[in-house]
Amino acid sequence: MHEYLLSLLIFLPLIGALIVLVLPAGTFYGRSIALLIALLQGLVFIFILAAYDTSLTGLQLAERARWISLAMGTWGEVRADYFVALDGLSLPLVGLSVFIFIIATISSWKVEKSRKGYFALLLVLNAAVMGTFCAQDFLLFYLFFEFMLLPMFFLIGIWGGARREYASIKFFLYTLLGSILILIVMIALLLSTKSSNDTGTVVHSFSITDMTNSANILSQSVLDPQRGLELFGISVRVWAFIFLFIGFGIKLPMVPLHTWLPDAHVEAPTAISVLLAALLLKIGGYGLLRITYPLFPDAAMQLSWLVALFGVISIIYGALAAMASKDLKRLIAYSSVSHMGFVLLGVASVTTEGAAGAVYQMVSHGVISAMLFLLVGVLYDRTHDRMIENYSGLSSKMPVYFSYTLLAFFASLGLPGFSGFMAEVMVFLGAFKSNGVNGLIHESFAIVATLGLVLGAAYYLWTLQRMFFGKYHFKSSTENTSLVDLDQREILMLLPLALITIAFGIFPQLLLNFINPFADSFTETVLQTGKAIQAIIRP
Amino acid sequence: MSLQSIYILSALLFSIGLVIVLVKRNAILVLMGIELMLNAANLNLIAFNKTVPASLDGQVFALFVMVIAVCETAVGLAIILQVYRHYHTSVPDEINELKG
Amino acid sequence: MLGTNEKLEWIQLSLKYFLPELVLVGAFLILLLSSLVLNKGHQKKSIDWIALLLLMATLMASVISWNQTTANIPLFSGMLTQSTFAVYLKLLFDVAGVLTVLLSWKAYEYRKAEYYALVTCALLGAHVLVMSSNLIMVFLAIELISLPSYLLTAFVFSKKSMEGALKYFLFGSVASAIMLYGMSLLYGITHTFDFTSEVFAKAIYYQQTPFFFISVCLILAGLLFKIASTPMHPWAPDVYEAAPSPIVAFFSVVPKLAGIGILVLFCLAIDLKGNSSIRWYIVLSLIAILTLSIGNFAALLQKNPKRMMAYSSIAQAGILLIGAITLTNQGLQFMLFYATVFLLANYLVFLYIGHFERKSIVDMESYAGIGKSNAASSILLLVGLISLTGLPPTAGFLAKVFVFSSLWNSYEISGQGLYLVVFVVGLLNTVVSLFFYLKIPYQSFLKNGSNTVPSENSWGVNLLGFLLVITLLGLFFLPSGLMGWLNRITFAL
Amino acid sequence: MSSQALFSSLVLIALLPLLSALVATVIPASHRWITPLASSLLLALASILSLLLSISQWNEPTLVWEKTWFTLGESTVTAGILLNNTTLVLLSVVTFISFMVHLFSIGYMAGDKGEQRYYSILGFFTFAMLGLVLADNLLLLFVFWELVGFSSYMLIGHWREKDAATAAAKKAFIINRIADLGFIIALLIIWGHTGSFSLTSFNFEEQEAWRTGAALCLLLAVMGKSAQLPFFNWLSSAMEGPTPVSALIHAATMVVAGVFLLIRVFPLFTPLALDVVVIIGSSTAVLGALAALHQFDFKKILAYSTISQLGLLVAAVGTGAYGVALLHLLTHAFFKAGLFLGAGAVIHSLHQAQHSSHVHFDVQDIRNLGGLRKEMPITFFCFSICAAALAGLPLFSGFQSKDAILVSVFSWSGDQVWRQAFAWTIVITSVLTIFYTVRMLWFVFFEEAKKTALLTIQEVPTIMRIPLVLLSLGSLWWMVAFHPLDFSGWLLDSIQPNQEHNLFITWLSLISIPTLTVLAFLWFKYRKKPTTLGFLQEGYYLDYLNSLLVTKPILAMSTVSERIDKKGLDGIIHGFAYLTVGLAHLLAWVDKNIVDGLVDASGRLAKGFGSIARSFSGGQIQSYIFWSVFALVISLFWFLFY
């Protein structure tokens, strides 16, 4: 049982998708099965938590099976494994995914249009997300990474809003561009590294663990630091880092590669927005922490300031753009851009605090943004209108709804007591400390980034004032009677999210228990390997 | 009797054939241009064969080229006839319903 | 110099290895005869079966010769060389032949026997082309493919079809005339047509002149015409739009792969194992990258699925060329892997394009909404398109990864920046290609169609489609089997 | 008392208000009458407990309890309680005043729609404030610091339908948030250089610049929370909230949190930073007093008075006499809360009277009031006591604490001229304080009744009188010391012993303050007409400045950034791509508007490129051949001649 927990987690939804497809259309089975699968995953995750040992660093619950093994004559052997495992980075994100999928399924309960296809796609997406976070083999990771695109494309494109086609294609193209850049580096890495435990012939392994170890870089390969190949005056290793950075930066999304996000969010149905914001964006941060930094630590040390700079720009720019948004969902989408900027900043600092903060922010933003998008969905369900200016004085009409919105807004703007605050403080601490500890980024980055907090407060409070305070007024053709307060299903979705963000805000150790070992080893590996490689380049 | 003059003739024939193919507004004349190009090649083959007295490769190739030229003409004319039935013209320019 | 008797003995010996081609010739004759015998309405239906059985038999024969081939064997006085490379490509052609028959099932009934006979003839040409080691054979084999192709284009017997045939014919004839002229010039330099021979190699080693370069480029032009590669590609869209769908599938695979095959052999010959002072890889890289880019960008504008697929196949030729430019054992094996996947995916797509064409869904717009009425077909078609784009979890992805890894490897060895440029530009083209490959799924799933297409019983088509999809997925998850086969292939001349 | 029991009771005290908040939230609307009673009861309990605790623990050595909160790599962040005399003073003050305000609210808020919400947040505020007081490290302190800000936001905007109230709430929160950046940056500096958030030891290892930086950043936070220059305009707007809230939050407790923070982290401050503290504090004090003199809104006078008094507190800390600051904090808490509640009583009564008589005017405008000493004698009496304390009349607590401030300021100034200048501003502030206090008293209670004459005004109900009386009792001299002229009584000696005395100053004030008070009465009695200066009345136009320098630029930037996003950003990528492909496409591009989207861009780009690729696909076979051959010939030429 124990050994197959992760596979179970990944393949349960695929089985579910098959069942949904086989069952006759037009019944309500689809959503029940989707929910059942999501709950079962929850159960599996509890077992995973029980089996996971927080005192250990490194990968746990590993499953490894040979997948592709090709003898390539002069090249040696190319090998890809079905290799899934968890560490302090994956586990929180997997947990978040399991949780968010339950919420998203409940939130999709009232989907009317071709229900069967919808839930089948949702389940496929589920499997892909789980796989992405669990995979420790680059090819497997890439497989799941790409596998998310199509379900998402259709979920936005078929069940989305008025400009859904435009948004879905934009989403797809942007993400594909990113993934191609990643693919380029993946091929480069495959041929430039070998497996640690090969005997005789060279084994080119896709294993990320093997690729991380700088001893595995083949001499005279393109990525060999000693060979020092350059293109247009920039080292090929730095190019590889930049490609990965852009690739994951698009997903994150980082300004100026973010323009797909507001459109995708505005057009996507509620549950899909939730998944997009809560999970899919996290893959960008995950990739930075799992792949970009550990694999190219030397380039990372050279360019961390750039990463931090983009982080700070994202924070400020996202917040400013949010302030000018007239559509509530667009506002929240931009706030996501702003908040994910903290992840960049945290990663760029390469300190324990920063790395832990980045992971913490990912989980926290996952929960909070899910809440925010659900809340927008609640309003949109009732009135089919998301324009801020059309509402006023909602707090008297929908007091419970107002309370949850208030909570979500304040959680998002970083009020202490909510998880977002903890994450942001850790990121700031790391970013500030970095100059003194490893000299990667200057203190001013952290100081400028704090402006994001003020701007965040500004646009959220302004929104509150415009939409919820004042005399009740709703400017629309729809009947005002449709504005009823939250029903039980909606509270069932929102309450757990609220409780979690508070719990993580007050008891950060709940999460840090898992993250700390990872953050430590991440910092240590990147700094040590980076210095070692730089010493080779500049003897 | 210099082979170079043969070579120059062949180049001339080839070029003229090409020009005919490019500029003449008549499918059958285009076909003639193609024949001219093939003959230019044949001339080369036979002439160069003179430098390798022991073998007849060039001549044999030229023979096959002739056979294929006949085949091409047959196919070409069959198609041109059908096109003419449809379009009532054999001006290639005017046969342009297929375009991007 | 061999005597006449020895030569005759050689011919006898050669026949043993010539089994698939003999079967093809036999098939050709049987089909010709059956067109005379089976000309009544109800008898015509049996022609599909006859063609299928005959082409299956060819496939069998090719499998047999795959099993008995290990090293290169010269046949027919050195006219041909039987090699693992050639036999593998022949296997692909035969599979394509069988699929062509399946795609043509119950369609294009007029003169069906002649139709199949011409397909068989073109297949024979492809078989011979990849075995050729003599320029005479190259020319003849190309004509064996081309002339039946011109005729097959006309087999819709419509106005457009005739126009397509004329265009194909004129373009093709000019291309082959140019190639022939190039061969005649090369003969002047080398005094031999056998491009695998020592004499040839020695002659060109001392003749690395612009003159030699011109003659080779003229020959390449003819080959690129077969591959539908820049600059000899403009015929493709018109012809693809005009020809019957199964034949378009055939065109986009068999002549293309045969052309690539002979291109590789010819390039290996002129490259002199890397000793050539002319750097052919530059020429090939430029052709490849231009082909890929032009194909992809032009495809964006197309409104007809077949035209779009024409540009797609031009772009795919670019990727195949990228696989070929390294001219290393590994790179060529991966190129063959790509070719295999390309074949399957392309037939899958044309299966459905043809299928929908018969329901008079011709334009891109008319695909709107059929994702609902014909869900299974649309999903299977989607997988095919995804595989052509090169996204996981289809074999197209793995194939693309392999091809580009070999390119990377060449870069690693040589440090040539051009390779890296080709590498990056080539992969980024994937993004562009996605844009048009998604056009059909976009219409069928995301748009609401006004015309409701009846979801008639199409289980036969879907079964075939499903099998192809399974193969495409299977090759992604378990590529080892196919790669094991490909590893047997060597690329010595 | 054992340490564990002590800890438990401290936690209990902090949690009682939270319990009150919970109770207020969960009680169903049908039983809402329970809420005020239950909340007041819980607060009374907390208040009694803390008083008892303070008495028992007074002058005991400092106690610290800490538990690991979370770990970050090798560093550990603790959460815990720091207990010393300062804590005890604040603990008692907060719980007591909060209790008073709860009591008062029973009457004041009766019948309000959001009554339960009101109590719930009031409870939450008290909890957060207690947390702030008890916290043993800077991070935890910051957590509660923000939470009190949040409660303040909710309470200022309690009347949600009033646009001015919600705008004031937003303004308060955002201005505080801006100032809090200072807090965060200080946290970063302290963590980055000392590796801990400790409140007591600051091990900067000779990096004095960073130390000063951290101190100044903290000062920034204090300036926000304690409404110092230039952030003080939020406090006057905050008067839009219910008056008891103003008493509790914007007079007695939350705004002094800044001063409390200064006292807590006093060791951090370098001499340079302390000088800055005095400058900020004394400027605020005098400017606030001046503004108070020119207000007509009852509550705004009190608000500017609070600002001015907070300035005194800050300045006192800056002189090094943090004990004196704590002393004045205590006295100020009582008399200012008393004043606010008195004002609340007046407003409440007038509202009630307006309800029955249907005469409507602005009851907060002192020009409309007058002569209330007859209708509301108890309120008048209590209000006068508190006002006397504010003015610093002898026998009232204000005299002693202000005396202490003056003494410490003059001892700080020594011979340095610029320091003496600032010391004199404090003196001027004291004088101005007398004047605005008298002005307020005069207008509200003494002058003949104007519009109020139309109303039948009744004294407030008993439940509201109790807090007034208790608070006015707390404004008498015995709060400080049993000797009415000596400030170093039981409190100051326990906080910061051996404070210097200056009999000259004490005597001078003893004589001058009553004299000035009388003069002020005379002045107001015989003045021609009420005058005011616009810029003083409007709080030095800080709101305009704010909008001009902060709000407008930010909004402009946000509009710009959104426009960049919608048009420019993709347009740049787009245009860049275009340039690389060729000028020809630019022409096609200019035709259409640059719309959002890389997709559009790449699509159009591709179309441009595609049309070139396609230009020889016009359907004419000879042009196909021509282009192919042409390309062949051109590339041959290129290869051979280039």
Next chain:
Amino acid sequence: MTLVAFLFYFFIGTAALSAIVLLFLKNIFHAALALLTCLLSLAALFILLQAEFLAVSQILLYAGGVVILIIFGIMLTTKAGGQAVPITNTGLLPGLAVGAGVFFLLLFFVHKSLFALPSSAQETIVNNNIERIGIEILTDYVLPFELAGVLLLAVLMGAATIAGFKHVKN
């Protein structure tokens, strides 16, 4: 100058001249005749180059086959009874430019290259070319020979199918 040499250059001249004339003729029948002249001149050149069998084939296949086919084609695609439509040119200048470019390319490098063209043709010792060609075709070239047969069969059948299709809808 011997007679052979004279004939050699004479036929080169006629071939070149007829080709050039072909380029400028407006009448398609005249063009066909010019082509015939050119092909026959080439046949004569083949004889002078000692490729007698090829010369015969040239006359039979080209003059007798191709040109006849072409003339049939001309007659079938020209409106019956009417005057032949004059042939016009399209894009003459670019076409000529490309042609000139090709011609230049083909000539320019001949002198530069080490192209082993002997200044005069060697007298072939073998006299019986025709017999040798026969033997070679049935030994070395048996495969292309047979394939050419298959191709001819396919093309005849296919061309007949296409040309014979009558069911034309307008």
